[in-house]
Structure formats: C-alpha cells, structure tokens
Amino acid sequence: xxxxxxxxxxxxxxxxxxxxxxxxxxxxxxxxxxxxxxxxxxxxxxxxxxxxxxxxxxxxx
Numbered sequence: 001x002x003x004x005x006x007x008x009x010x011x012x013x014x015x016x017x018x019x020x021x022x023x024x025x026x027x028x029x030x031x032x033x034x035x036x037x038x039x040x041x042x043x044x045x046x047x048x049x050x051x052x053x054x055x056x057x058x059x060x061x
Contacts, residue, residue, distance in 0.1 A: 004050040009038030022051055030058040 001022040003014065013036035019025055025033065025047060034044055051057065 001050075001054055004046045006043040006046050007038075007040065010036075010040060010043035013038035022047075022054060022056055025051060026056055026059060028059055029061045031061065033058070 003011070003020070003022060014020070014025075014033075017028070017036065019028070030044075030048075033039060033047070048058075
C-alpha cells in the first residue's frame with residue numbers, strides 16, 4: 001500500500017531506510033521512525049492514521 005501524502009523530507013527519510021510502502025513500516029518501531037531526520041510530528045501522525053486504517057502497526061519495541 002502506498003504511503004499517504006506527506007512532506008518530501010519525511011518521504012526522503014523513509015526512503016533512506018528502504019521504506020516505500022505502509023507494510024514496510026511494520027518492520028520498524030515508532031521511535032525508530034520518529035527519530036529519522038526529516039520526520040516531523042505531522043508526517044508521523046499521517047503515517048499512523050494510514051496504518052491504523054489498514055490494520056497495520058509499528059513493530060513492538
């Protein structure tokens with residue numbers, strides 16, 4: 001599933017760790033994604049909402 005529309009710095013941050021789909025976010029914890037350079041609270045919120053809509057979750061720490 002495609003990533004939601006988020007700011008380009010956040011997209012680049014995700015791409016830097018190989019994430020291009022919502023499913024791939026399940027391989028990371030929320031703190032891991034939150035600490036990526038370029039990932040802001042707005043983008044993280046959109047990602048979490050999109051994941052929840054699809055029944056997906058971040059990896060447990």
